[in-house]
Amino acid sequence: DGGITQSPKYLFRKEGQNVTLSCEQNLNHDAMYWYRQDPGQGLRLIYYSQIVNDFQKGDIAEGYSVSREKKESFPLTVTSAQKNPTAFYLCASSDRENPEAFFGQGTRLTVV
Amino acid sequence: GQQLNQSPQSMFIQEGEDVSMNCTSSSIFNTWLWYKQDPGEGPVLLIALYKAGELTSNGRLTAQFGITRKDSFLNISASIPSDVGIYFCAADYTGANSKLTFGKGITLSVRP
Numbered sequence: 005d006g007g008i009t010q011s012p013k014y015l016f017r018k019e020g021q022n023v024t025l026s027c028e029q030n031l032n033h034d035a036m037y038w039y040r041q042d043p044g045q046g047l048r049l050i051y052y053s054q055i056v057n058d059f060q061k062g063d064i065a066e067g068y069s070v071s072r073e074k075k076e077s078f079p080l081t082v083t084s085a086q087k088n089p090t091a092f093y094l095c096a097s098s099d100r101e102n103p104e105a106f107f108g109q110g111t112r113l114t115v116v
Numbered sequence: 117g118q119q120l121n122q123s124p125q126s127m128f129i130q131e132g133e134d135v136s137m138n139c140t141s142s143s144i145f146n147t148w149l150w151y152k153q154d155p156g157e158g159p160v161l162l163i164a165l166y167k168a169g170e171l172t173s174n175g176r177l178t179a180q181f182g183i184t185r186k187d188s189f190l191n192i193s194a195s196i197p198s199d200v201g202i203y204f205c206a207a208d209y210t211g212a213n214s215k216l217t218f219g220k221g222i223t224l225s226v227r228p
Contacts, residue, residue: 047218094158103149
């Protein structure tokens, strides 16, 4: 089955620690995205990548980093510089010629 | 930047009722998409619209691409309890090598 997989579903970390969220897709999509979702705030774009080895900052990139070494993978690192990291994180992908984005099931990160 | 306006933030309806949601913008778009998000899951694409004036149905869902290209609406008929969730509109201008703009979503509650 083709799809986009995020892991883990739930993640707990201590304050001050970096944490990496996984996102893998087997849809052969060129573009991949990371969004953060907080109650009442909708989806806010963190980073996006339209091609391997290239990525751009979204609206709220501070305190986050990404890499795109392979077409199918787009991991997100939440660094200790992110002041309020507890949130629901969503990864998505789309074909370069079609804007319809497909989402993973999300990772709920809790920092204590 | 481009913004999509969805209001109200929450809607409460009785099972069996119809409900309509609007999404408006001051910018024009070439594509309008409607997503639904179940609690704790990623958004799922419901309907995609590619042409101004287009009216598309998917079961009990009907969506229209506004003739001005600045708005869209989603109608759900004969609501059922599993319609509960957050409904997002999203829009795209160029269609290729671009990223979607999302509304903040409307949380729909259905009373049995």
